Amino acid sequence: MPAPKTFFPLGFAIALWLPAPALHALPFADTVVSFTPGGSSFPDSSFGVEVGDGSGSVYKGPLGPGSYDPSAVTALDGAVLGLGGSDGTPGSITLRFSGGEVVDGSGPDLRLYDTFSFKDGFDLEISADGAHFMNAFSFAGDLGYYECSLQRPCTADVDIAGLPLDAFSYLRITAAGTIIQGFPEAYTLDAVEALHYRSTPVPEPGTLALFSLAAAGLAFVRRRNDRIAG
Numbered sequence: 001m002p003a004p005k006t007f008f009p010l011g012f013a014i015a016l017w018l019p020a021p022a023l024h025a026l027p028f029a030d031t032v033v034s035f036t037p038g039g040s041s042f043p044d045s046s047f048g049v050e051v052g053d054g055s056g057s058v059y060k061g062p063l064g065p066g067s068y069d070p071s072a073v074t075a076l077d078g079a080v081l082g083l084g085g086s087d088g089t090p091g092s093i094t095l096r097f098s099g100g101e102v103v104d105g106s107g108p109d110l111r112l113y114d115t116f117s118f119k120d121g122f123d124l125e126i127s128a129d130g131a132h133f134m135n136a137f138s139f140a141g142d143l144g145y146y147e148c149s150l151q152r153p154c155t156a157d158v159d160i161a162g163l164p165l166d167a168f169s170y171l172r173i174t175a176a177g178t179i180i181q182g183f184p185e186a187y188t189l190d191a192v193e194a195l196h197y198r199s200t201p202v203p204e205p206g207t208l209a210l211f212s213l214a215a216a217g218l219a220f221v222r223r224r225n226d227r228i229a230g
């Protein structure tokens, strides 16, 4: 009866493979909690999604003035969301690391990527619970530089050392400082990366179910082996 012997290694392989995804969680903010586009009274100025020239982006979602797609800001791919709000209400977006939190490590802990044209200004707030936010960083903008691209991203690095929070999962970016008009207007966000990150050590329900399944399979094989032995 060779069959049960092949079941055993398979069961162990499944048990070893299952925890792997938790160890390799994506370090980019993966969820948009909310987006409030900014207003503008300037003709031809608007928030929206755009892809930089020659970026080689694989982004296939909606583009153009007034467009919005969460997937534009959850991957570093050359697709950006201009927050809008050169006058009136500044545009604002709240993102979350759903599988863990950014922690305070040596040097910068968080990196914002702008891959489209001008370096626009913004304010950054962070929060551990998604309800209480605190100011963490401000970038005034530099409109003398307009060569941000996927190949040469304009990055803003944030070190949370010295802030009351030493870990956070939520961040809010609001257009501020020097802002370029036109489309896409204001800060053009491509993605947000955690440089120091800790996965939440709680298995997902689906993983637990698969573990139970693997355990049941092993128990079945053991019973079967016992029966054969007896």
Ligand SMILES: [Ca+2]
Pocket (backbone or CB within 6 Å): 071, 072, 073, 074, 075, 076, 077, 078, 079, 080, 189, 190, 191
């Ligand atoms: Ca993007």
